Amino acid sequence: MPFLPTLRRLAAPALAALALSAAFGAHAGEAEIRKSLAAIPQLGKIDEVRKSPMPGIWEVRVGFDLFYTDEQGSYLMQGQLIDVKAKKNLTEERIDKLSQVAFDQLPVKDAFKIVRGNGKRKLAVFEDPNCGYCKHFEADLRNIDNVTVYLFLYPVLGPDSVVKSRDIWCSKDKGKTWTDWMVGGVKPASGDCDVSALKRNVEFGRKYNITGTPTLIFADGSRSPGAIPAAQVEKMLAAAN
Numbered sequence: 679m680p681f682l683p684t685l686r687r688l689a690a691p692a693l694a695a696l697a698l699s700a701a702f703g704a705h706a707g708e709a710e711i712r713k714s715l716a717a718i719p720q721l722g723k724i725d726e727v728r729k730s731p732m733p734g735i736w737e738v739r740v741g742f743d744l745f746y747t748d749e750q751g752s753y754l755m756q757g758q759l760i761d762v763k764a765k766k767n768l769t770e771e772r773i774d775k776l777s778q779v780a781f782d783q784l785p786v787k788d789a790f791k792i793v794r795g796n797g798k799r800k801l802a803v804f805e806d807p808n809c810g811y812c813k814h815f816e817a818d819l820r821n822i823d824n825v826t827v828y829l830f831l832y833p834v835l836g837p838d839s840v841v842k843s844r845d846i847w848c849s850k851d852k853g854k855t856w857t858d859w860m861v862g863g864v865k866p867a868s869g870d871c872d873v874s875a876l877k878r879n880v881e882f883g884r885k886y887n888i889t890g891t892p893t894l895i896f897a898d899g900s901r902s903p904g905a906i907p908a909a910q911v912e913k914m915l916a917a918a919n
Contacts, residue, residue, distance in 0.1 A: 707729075707736065707749050708727040708728075708736075710749070710750055710751060711727050711736055711738065711747055711749070711750070711751035712724060712727060712751070713751070714750060714751030714752065715738065715747070715751050715754065718754070721740060721745075721754075722740045722741070723740065724738055724739070724740055725739050725740060725741065726738075726739040727739075730746060730759060730768075731759070731761065731768055732746075732759060734748065734749060735747070735748065735759075736748070736749065736751075737772070738754070739776075741887075742773055742776060742777060742887040743756070744756070744769055744772060744773065746759065757769070758770070773887070774901075776887070777886050777887035777888075777901070778899045778900070778901065779886050779895055779899060779901065780899050781800065781802065781895065781896070781897050781898070781899055784802050784828065784830075784895065785878065785879075785882060786802075786828050787875070788830065788875035788876075788878050788879055788882075789802065789828040789829055789830045789831075789879075790828075790829050790847075790852035790853055790856070791826055791827065791828060791829070791853065792826070792827040792829060792853040792856070792857070793825075793826050793827075794822065794823050794824065794825050794826075794827070795823040795824035795825065796824045797824065797825065797826040798824055798825075798826075798919070799824055799825040799826070799897070799915045799918075799919040800825070800826050800828070800896075800897045800919065801825055801826070801827050801828070801894060801895070801896060801897075801911070801915065802827075802828040802830065802894070802895040802896075803815075803827060803828070803829055803830065803892050803893070803894050803895075804830045804832040804879070804883055804888050804891060804892065804893045804895075805829065805830070805831070805832055805860075805891050805892045806831075806832050806833055806834055806835045806839050806843075806891045807831070807833070807839055807842040807843055807846060807856075807859060807860065808835045808836065808838060808839045808842065809835060809891045809892065811891070811892065811904065811905040812860065812891050812892045812905065813860050813861070814905050815892050815905035815906075816857065816860040816861055817860075817861050818905075818907060818908045818911075819908065819911065820861070821908045822908055822911055822912065822915070825915065829852075829853070829856060830879050830882075830883075831843040831846060831847055831875075831876055831879060832879050832880065832883055832888070832891055832893075833876060833880070834880060834883070834891065835891075840876070842859070842865075842866060843873070843876050844869055844870075844871075844873045844876065845866035845867060845868055845869040846859065846866050846869075847869070847871065847873055847875065847876060848869025848870060848871035848873070849866055849867070849869055889903070890903050890904070892904070892905055894906070894911070894914075896914050896915065896917075896918035896919075897915075897918040897919050898917070898918040898919075900914065900917075900918060902914065
């Protein structure tokens with residue numbers, strides 16, 4: 679069948695040209711969108727422009743905020759992109775992926791450890807000492823055994839949160855002082871030490887879109903915002919470790 683080699687020779691450059699055309703088209707679309715949206719200065723710096731799963735719609739990312747636009751950047755909208763057939767919130771999944779933190783990249787020097795049982799499983803938690811949900815979570819977390827908790831003080835609820843975080847961070851036994859306050863209501867004694875770690879925690883949280891407390895990060899990088907019950911923590915620990 680002599681025509682087969684000929685077909686292959688013809689197909690190779692044709693496919694290459696097609697790929698180049700597609701790449702150029704995608705680049706042109708991105709450039710056009712960026713140019714058009716530059717007319718909205720309040721939008722801020724655009725970090726990424728890419729095609730969304732919805733045909734003809736592009737995703738525009740500004741930090742952790744997602745917007746959607748047409749191929750010319752003539753219209754801009756913000757909302758949730760839902761895959762109806764798969765019953766998935768694609769916007770939520772995308773933000774979760776963007777804000778995922780590898781556990782070994784956590785700045786654990788700016789946290790203190792609470793070890794229960796053999797401490798084999800790992801969990802990082804960002805909490806504010808004045809967060810009511812965190813107090814309920816801490817009471818429930820005492821039911822979890824064989825875990826090492828890396829507690830990141832995350833004072834975002836006001837000036838008093840900064841003061842209490844300072845007093846806890848500067849105490850001799852941070853874990854005990856934390857638990858005494860969060861579970862027992864024993865106010866920490868006034869402390870004085872280097873608290874630059876607290877500032878770094880807040881900066882880290884902003885960088886990785888930690889917008890509420892408590893926020894849990896598991897060993898596999900998955901995260902969960904909110905005071906989830908101990909049974910759910912157990913399931914996620916089992917899946918992650």
